[in-house]
Amino acid sequence: MKILPMLLLLCPALVSATEFCPDARPTDAWGVSYQLSGDKQGTLLLLRQQAQTAFYNPQNQIAEWWRFDNPKHPQFSRVFGEAKRRIDYYAGDLRTLGVRVSQAEIESFTSEHLRQVLTKVPQSSCTTAEAYEGEYQQVHYQLLWSTTLGLPLVLETEVGGKVSRWQAQQLLTNDTVKQQLQQWQRYQRTDFADVGDNDQDPFLAKMINQGFVEHSEHAAYDSHGHPLGNHGH
Amino acid sequence: MKLKAIVLAMMTLSALTLAGCGSDGEKGATGATGATGADGSNGQDGTDGRDYTAANEWFMAGQDAVTKASGNSISDSAGKAKNIILFVGDGMGISTLTAARIYQGQQQGKSGEENRLSFETFPYSGLVKTYSANQQTPDSAPTMTAIVTGVKTKDGIISVSDAAVRDQCSTSTGHEVMTALELAEIAGMSTGIISTARLTHATPAATYAHSVERNWEADSDMPQAALDAGCKDIASQLIDFPYGDGPEVAMGGGRTYFMPNTETDPEYGRAGRRNDGRDLTTEWTSKYSDGAYVWNRAQFMSVDTNSVKHLLGLFENSHMQYEADRVNGDGAGEPSLAEMTSRALDMLKQNDSGYFLMVEGGRIDHAHHAGNAARALEDTVALSDAVRVAIEKADKDTLILVTADHSHVFTIAGYPVRGNPILGLVRGVDASGAAATTYSTDSNGMPYTTLGYANGPGFGFGSAAVNTDSNRPDLNLYAVTDVDYRQEATVPLGSETHAGEDVAVYAKGPGAQLVTGSVEQNMLFHVMNYAANLVGRAEAAQN
Numbered sequence: 001m002k003i004l005p006m007l008l009l010l011c012p013a014l015v016s017a018t019e020f021c022p023d024a025r026p027t028d029a030w031g032v033s034y035q036l037s038g039d040k041q042g043t044l045l046l047l048r049q050q051a052q053t054a055f056y057n058p059q060n061q062i063a064e065w066w067r068f069d070n071p072k073h074p075q076f077s078r079v080f081g082e083a084k085r086r087i088d089y090y091a092g093d094l095r096t097l098g099v100r101v102s103q104a105e106i107e108s109f110t111s112e113h114l115r116q117v118l119t120k121v122p123q124s125s126c127t128t129a130e131a132y133e134g135e136y137q138q139v140h141y142q143l144l145w146s147t148t149l150g151l152p153l154v155l156e157t158e159v160g161g162k163v164s165r166w167q168a169q170q171l172l173t174n175d176t177v178k179q180q181l182q183q184w185q186r187y188q189r190t191d192f193a194d195v196g197d198n199d200q201d202p203f204l205a206k207m208i209n210q211g212f213v214e215h216s217e218h219a220a221y222d223s224h225g226h227p228l229g230n231h232g233h
Numbered sequence: 234m235k236l237k238a239i240v241l242a243m244m245t246l247s248a249l250t251l252a253g254c255g256s257d258g259e260k261g262a263t264g265a266t267g268a269t270g271a272d273g274s275n276g277q278d279g280t281d282g283r284d285y286t287a288a289n290e291w292f293m294a295g296q297d298a299v300t301k302a303s304g305n306s307i308s309d310s311a312g313k314a315k316n317i318i319l320f321v322g323d324g325m326g327i328s329t330l331t332a333a334r335i336y337q338g339q340q341q342g343k344s345g346e347e348n349r350l351s352f353e354t355f356p357y358s359g360l361v362k363t364y365s366a367n368q369q370t371p372d373s374a375p376t377m378t379a380i381v382t383g384v385k386t387k388d389g390i391i392s393v394s395d396a397a398v399r400d401q402c403s404t405s406t407g408h409e410v411m412t413a414l415e416l417a418e419i420a421g422m423s424t425g426i427i428s429t430a431r432l433t434h435a436t437p438a439a440t441y442a443h444s445v446e447r448n449w450e451a452d453s454d455m456p457q458a459a460l461d462a463g464c465k466d467i468a469s470q471l472i473d474f475p476y477g478d479g480p481e482v483a484m485g486g487g488r489t490y491f492m493p494n495t496e497t498d499p500e501y502g503r504a505g506r507r508n509d510g511r512d513l514t515t516e517w518t519s520k521y522s523d524g525a526y527v528w529n530r531a532q533f534m535s536v537d538t539n540s541v542k543h544l545l546g547l548f549e550n551s552h553m554q555y556e557a558d559r560v561n562g563d564g565a566g567e568p569s570l571a572e573m574t575s576r577a578l579d580m581l582k583q584n585d586s587g588y589f590l591m592v593e594g595g596r597i598d599h600a601h602h603a604g605n606a607a608r609a610l611e612d613t614v615a616l617s618d619a620v621r622v623a624i625e626k627a628d629k630d631t632l633i634l635v636t637a638d639h640s641h642v643f644t645i646a647g648y649p650v651r652g653n654p655i656l657g658l659v660r661g662v663d664a665s666g667a668a669a670t671t672y673s674t675d676s677n678g679m680p681y682t683t684l685g686y687a688n689g690p691g692f693g694f695g696s697a698a699v700n701t702d703s704n705r706p707d708l709n710l711y712a713v714t715d716v717d718y719r720q721e722a723t724v725p726l727g728s729e730t731h732a733g734e735d736v737a738v739y740a741k742g743p744g745a746q747l748v749t750g751s752v753e754q755n756m757l758f759h760v761m762n763y764a765a766n767l768v769g770r771a772e773a774a775q776n
């Protein structure tokens with residue numbers, strides 16, 4: 001662990017290279033689009049409106065949508081754009097699935113905890129960002145953290161020589177984000193607790209067969225529909 | 234002669250067992266010769282001349298139970314029950330009862346197996362066949378319909394006969410079947426509906442609503458064609474209830490189905506689900522001048538049951554909290570199933586014409602679907618607590634039934650030692666019958682839990698530690714007794730399914746003797762009708 005900062009000094013461009021360096025957090029609704037490159041490819045949108053955070057994969061139109069209006073009652077939905085359907089999870093449902101909810105982790109794109117376990121390193125490309133690097137649970141991380149957005153601008157992981165890199169590309173506008181959330185609001189809803197009683201519903205039957213209940217904690221999806229996130233449990 | 238020989242053989246066997254287990258030493262001095270038994274078996278002591286019955290607690294407890302049961306020669310006449318309380322554990326199969334009984338016993342610091350849930354002390358019980366008109370394994374809609382109307386119907390259909398087609402509004406006309414609760418209202422009795430699920434969920438809905446689709450809980454859940462054809466959503470049917478003076482008590486979850494989409498929920502800030510603009514909670518209080526509406530525990534506790542005659546309680550947006558999460562997990566606070574039952578009985582008992590109360594433990598089913606046994610067992614114990622309240626509060630002229638709508642593919646497996654934690658890994662017994670020092674293992678040398686599911690989300694455990702040889706996770710690495718632990722499943726499914734085997738029914742009070750043997754589920758309505766003469770009382774009240 002101790003030698004990592006030195007390694008970084010040899011190749012500082014890796015973590016600090018970003019042209020996207022916002023100097024203020026937008027108010028009301030906003031979002032960030034991320035490009036995934038390296039071993040895996042894809043796009044992921046992070047949408048934010050007050051206490052709501054959503055991770056949306058535009059390729060498969062699947063989203064994970066969190067609401068923390070009442071922090072004691074976190075509300076979570078899986079959104080399936082193609083089917084125009086939503087599965088709503090209440091706090092008790094999340095507990096039955098062994099999901100421990102951390103608002104800070106979800107709102108920081110899973111990076112809140114990483115900032116504590118990684119080592120802070122110098123960088124120069126973005127004055128409103130901090131760089132971190134290090135090893136955590138057999139994964140090597142490089143993180144460029146935007147202090148204004150409270151989000152990563154760059155999150156790079158390396159496992160067994162395979163590198164994946166999430167790079168923030170641009171801010172999403174107020175209207176884009178609001179429209180998206182409003183659209184999901186209108187989708188047909190099913191409580192997760194009721195899924196098992198509805199295997200005659202073709203959409204739910206498909207979900208039951210595919211086992212749509214992911215076993216990861218709050219997972220953002222990559223372009224293959226696999227959850228992003230590195231928390232085994 | 235042959236019978237005598239068998240009895241004699243049993244006695245000998247008992248005597249041998251006693252000698253073998255050496256309990257004589259444990260129990261102290263040999264007891265005096267026991268009282269003369271009704272069957273004249275006294276005097277058949279063991280060869281050592283002792284009365285073994287005095288020393289073997291199993292033998293004595295069994296004899297005691299038979300003596301008590303032999304006094305049960307009741308044949309109550311029709312109509313002897315003034316009141317009926319029907320308890321339904323949604324998804325509370327027999328394996329759930331066994332596990333919950335052990336779980337509760339172990340929570341009390343005992344080994345658990347000897348414990349009895351409150352209703353397991355009832356004098357009568359039977360087995361109930363749960364298949365629906367069109368499925369071997371049913372859902373709650375046809376099963377609860379069978380229990381409260383006396384008619385089996387198809388899956389997904391609520392208190393409409395199987396002449397109807399699910400989801401086809403036009404097929405319901407003329408096929409609605411009268412429920413026990415409706416008959417009770419017509420008869421001038423007081424009625425109540427309590428559930429920890431949404432009040433609009435299949436089980437509670439079957440008592441007061443008629444719908445060819447269980448999912449039509451609010452108008453926004455219904456296709457336009459069904460609305461145009463005149464079918465009504467389930468929530469509105471509770472408020473528009475046309476019989477008698479309407480239900481006196483309706484408590485559970487499902488607030489959002491009673492609220493217009495222009496109004497936001499007081500606890501969640503989300504919009505209601507009604508597109509028709511109706512606010513059914515205010516309609517309740519304007520329809521019943523002596524009515525009240527409450528949505529949290531503090532309001533519930535402050536209701537004056539002497540002045541409030543129609544109480545609507547909606548304690549969650551959707552289903553109420555699991556019992557395991559109720560106290561710490563809920564923001565606004567919710568009453569327990571036992572508290573709701575207690576308060577409901579305070580209100581219903583005021584009617585001299587009697588009452589009909591249905592109480593559902595609605596979330597046992599949901600925890601099972603999630604493959605989470607601990608929460609299913611907690612909610613089963615909560616139902617047992619509610620039954621205990623009813624036993625204490627109900628007068629002798631009350632028939633109490635406790636049953637389930639259907640089972641789950643939930644098993645109790647292996648050969649765990651007595652007192653082994655019911656949520657734990659199986660630890661068997663060694664060659665001498667004492668607790669083994671290591672866990673029992675599968676063919677790959679891996680430990681396993683006593684509780685498991687035949688299908689469901691517990692299969693494989695996703696990205697977690699997996700033993701590649703056995704394809705089962707190494708459960709040594711898991712906190713298997715944690716309330717959040719999800720038991721393993723044989724077949725991978727996103728949601729565990731119901732099961733098709735029989736469930737149990739327990740009965741106490743006038744007419745309870747009718748509950749015995751193996752019965753069709755729709756027979757339970759007829760038991761209630763016979764015991765309380767619901768049809769007769771309803772007809773008399775109309776004249």
Ligand SMILES: [Zn+2]
Pocket residue numbers: 196197324598599602731
């Ligand atoms: Zn179910």
